[in-house]
Amino acid sequence: MPLKELKTEWTPKIEAALDNTIEAQDFESSEGVREMLRYHMGWASESSPSGAKGKRIRPLITLFMTGAFGQDPSDALPGAVSIELLHNFTLIHDDIEDHSPQRHGRPTIWKKWGVAQAINTGDALFSIAELSMLNLVDTLSPRATLDAARELNRTCLKLIRGQYLDLSFESAESVETATYLNMIAGKTAALIGFACQLGAMVAGQSDLMQSQAADYGRNLGLAFQIIDDDLGIWGDPAITGKSTASDILARKKSLPVLYGLASSVKFRQHWQKETLTTEDVSEMSELLVEIGAQARVRQASARFTKKANQALEQIFPQPNHYAQALFELTKVLLTRRA
Amino acid sequence: MPLKELKTEWTPKIEAALDNTIEAQDFESSEGVREMLRYHMGWASESSPSGAKGKRIRPLITLFMTGAFGQDPSDALPGAVSIELLHNFTLIHDDIEDHSPQRHGRPTIWKKWGVAQAINTGDALFSIAELSMLNLVDTLSPRATLDAARELNRTCLKLIRGQYLDLSFESAESVETATYLNMIAGKTAALIGFACQLGAMVAGQSDLMQSQAADYGRNLGLAFQIIDDDLGIWGDPAITGKSTASDILARKKSLPVLYGLASSVKFRQHWQKETLTTEDVSEMSELLVEIGAQARVRQASARFTKKANQALEQIFPQPNHYAQALFELTKVLLTRRA
Numbered sequence: 001m002p003l004k005e006l007k008t009e010w011t012p013k014i015e016a017a018l019d020n021t022i023e024a025q026d027f028e029s030s031e032g033v034r035e036m037l038r039y040h041m042g043w044a045s046e047s048s049p050s051g052a053k054g055k056r057i058r059p060l061i062t063l064f065m066t067g068a069f070g071q072d073p074s075d076a077l078p079g080a081v082s083i084e085l086l087h088n089f090t091l092i093h094d095d096i097e098d099h100s101p102q103r104h105g106r107p108t109i110w111k112k113w114g115v116a117q118a119i120n121t122g123d124a125l126f127s128i129a130e131l132s133m134l135n136l137v138d139t140l141s142p143r144a145t146l147d148a149a150r151e152l153n154r155t156c157l158k159l160i161r162g163q164y165l166d167l168s169f170e171s172a173e174s175v176e177t178a179t180y181l182n183m184i185a186g187k188t189a190a191l192i193g194f195a196c197q198l199g200a201m202v203a204g205q206s207d208l209m210q211s212q213a214a215d216y217g218r219n220l221g222l223a224f225q226i227i228d229d230d231l232g233i234w235g236d237p238a239i240t241g242k243s244t245a246s247d248i249l250a251r252k253k254s255l256p257v258l259y260g261l262a263s264s265v266k267f268r269q270h271w272q273k274e275t276l277t278t279e280d281v282s283e284m285s286e287l288l289v290e291i292g293a294q295a296r297v298r299q300a301s302a303r304f305t306k307k308a309n310q311a312l313e314q315i316f317p318q319p320n321h322y323a324q325a326l327f328e329l330t331k332v333l334l335t336r337r338a
Numbered sequence: 339m340p341l342k343e344l345k346t347e348w349t350p351k352i353e354a355a356l357d358n359t360i361e362a363q364d365f366e367s368s369e370g371v372r373e374m375l376r377y378h379m380g381w382a383s384e385s386s387p388s389g390a391k392g393k394r395i396r397p398l399i400t401l402f403m404t405g406a407f408g409q410d411p412s413d414a415l416p417g418a419v420s421i422e423l424l425h426n427f428t429l430i431h432d433d434i435e436d437h438s439p440q441r442h443g444r445p446t447i448w449k450k451w452g453v454a455q456a457i458n459t460g461d462a463l464f465s466i467a468e469l470s471m472l473n474l475v476d477t478l479s480p481r482a483t484l485d486a487a488r489e490l491n492r493t494c495l496k497l498i499r500g501q502y503l504d505l506s507f508e509s510a511e512s513v514e515t516a517t518y519l520n521m522i523a524g525k526t527a528a529l530i531g532f533a534c535q536l537g538a539m540v541a542g543q544s545d546l547m548q549s550q551a552a553d554y555g556r557n558l559g560l561a562f563q564i565i566d567d568d569l570g571i572w573g574d575p576a577i578t579g580k581s582t583a584s585d586i587l588a589r590k591k592s593l594p595v596l597y598g599l600a601s602s603v604k605f606r607q608h609w610q611k612e613t614l615t616t617e618d619v620s621e622m623s624e625l626l627v628e629i630g631a632q633a634r635v636r637q638a639s640a641r642f643t644k645k646a647n648q649a650l651e652q653i654f655p656q657p658n659h660y661a662q663a664l665f666e667l668t669k670v671l672l673t674r675r676a
Contacts, residue, residue, distance in 0.1 A: 027499060028499060029499070032502060033499065116436075120505065134491075142481045161368035162368075
């Protein structure tokens with residue numbers, strides 16, 4: 001089982017490269033920006049201990065993809081770092097936009113240093129992500145590096161479109177399933193798609209192969225997000241660490257909720273209440289099962305899971321160690337219980 | 339006098355290129371992002387009429403600089419557009435961070451659509467600025483285009499450092515003059531410096547010449563900002579359209595105010611009052627003249643103005659039309675009354 005072994009090998013390398021990339025920036029008399037960035041990334045700084053880090057899934061996918069095409073994953077490291085930094089830039093801004101007070105069990109940047117400094121620090125991480133992508137020129141041709149930088153920004157616009165939709169859902173009475181899928185295609189799937197494409201780009205693969213790699217990533221991302229929605233209502237609290245049906249309580253317009261709002265008067269009536277009791281929430285969760293919303297959600301995640309696996313099988317009919325790790329990772333991510 | 343003629347020729351070309359660059363983006367089901375961007379840029383959109391636009395000084399400087407080195411300014415257009423879009427991205431975020439409800443006489447994006455959408459829309463403009471810079475590859479080599487993109491992001495980090503300092507001044511008891519100059523070097527002067535450098539880059543100038551061009555721009559930016567601080571207290575209300583000493587009323591820690599806080603007990607006493615009357619404000623403004631703060635501010639702006647002109651004379655001992663326009667622009671910007 002190569003996944004565990006390769007994760008153990010590459011995760012510390014990614015972490016070191018992320019750290020070096022931020023440390024390489026000259027913050028001059030604005031060292032506070034570095035401190036906020038280190039805090040967000042989960043690293044120790046002068047004034048605070050280290051905290052929980054993200055799982056660095058996206059950069060791992062990029063590196064494994066490059067390795068799966070037979071090239072040294074190290075060649076993709078500046079690109080993988082760029083993707084993880086871009087992801088974290090969006091987290092800093094999303095936390096402000098969604099009023100999230102906590103991430104990884106600690107106060108978010110805006111909660112700790114205020115909205116103004118948090119916006120500004122997110123912008124800094126965006127610039128550093130761009131700079132890291134341009135560092136690919138150490139291993140790629142200038143033209144290929146430009147292609148990667150262009151694709152990074154196109155992907156970023158997709159994330160922004162997704163976030164625009166997600167924010168607009170808050171005030172929407174109802175949301176079409178197609179619009180919801182559009183939203184997660186931008187907000188979640190686009191960056192995972194690009195993480196895969198970039199791995200293929202660094203390995204010098206054709207446009208067709210790059211687009212197949214991106215296709216795998218997008219389907220992986222879509223399935224991942226829909227499973228997240230599923231677990232947000234039917235996840236085992238003992239495993240997820242959240243209360244049952246926490247997404248209903250948080251009034252999150254996730255896929256099962258959208259099905260409920262579209263097809264059950266009773267569900268809508270509950271939803272419109274000022275406050276929801278524990279009884280409401282568990283009745284709503286049961287309602288969603290009764291009207292077939294749970295089944296539809298599981299069909300959707302199964303469909304995208306199948307597409308992701310098919311894409312991967314097509315790209316790597318005879319998988320090497322790294323490709324095997326991608327198959328394993330797909331399975332782990334898409335059969336998770338939390 | 340070539341300035342008027344060249345401004346008349348190039349301003350509409352810049353405006354069209356800005357518009358085309360934003361229109362070229364595919365916003366799919368998130369057309370609202372485009373609407374917000376068009377509104378901010380001052381262009382008409384489906385739901386609102388056009389408003390006042392910025393003066394597009396930065397892209398004009400880039401184009402004139404390229405022309406001053408004897409190259410067709412059109413070659414620099416995607417870069418000039420990138421700089422103006424980057425500037426506008428920072429305005430969208432700054433307006434949120436500074437709680438500014440109005441710009442060009444209309445509500446700011448955050449005031450009209452909320453903080454969340456405004457952050458997200460600013461991020462979109464940042465990505466589009468990056469994409470526009472990469473379009474320089476149509477006229478430059480891939481390697482030169484990468485250099486321009488790298489410099490754009492380094493400049494952006496300088497802006498962010500400047501904004502970090504500016505935000506931290508709000509809660510600071512006192513601010514050293516050196517720290518203040520550091521702040522405006524980042525927040526105002528760095529982008530004007532890069533606008534000049536980029537013009538030289540596109541014209542294929544040496545690193546030395548690029549750095550002299552940047553030096554001109556930085557000094558122009560520093561002088562410009564200090565004159566702005568001067569006008570914010572001693573500008574003629576009939577010309578500036580603001581009330582006398584409006585910066586004191588707004589409690590802005592501008593350069594004259596910092597001198598006052600550092601060297602006048604009486605000024606500090608006024609400053610610490612909960613609310614300032616018209617009498618307080620005019621007394622404070624007079625105090626600043628008495629203690630020599632006005633004279634020091636004017637010495638500082640004169641010093642940077644002289645440096646800017648010297649740099650320009652050194653670069654263009656025999657100025658062509660475009661270089662003459664730069665000399666004129668420097669004069670217009672640094673002798674303005676509003």
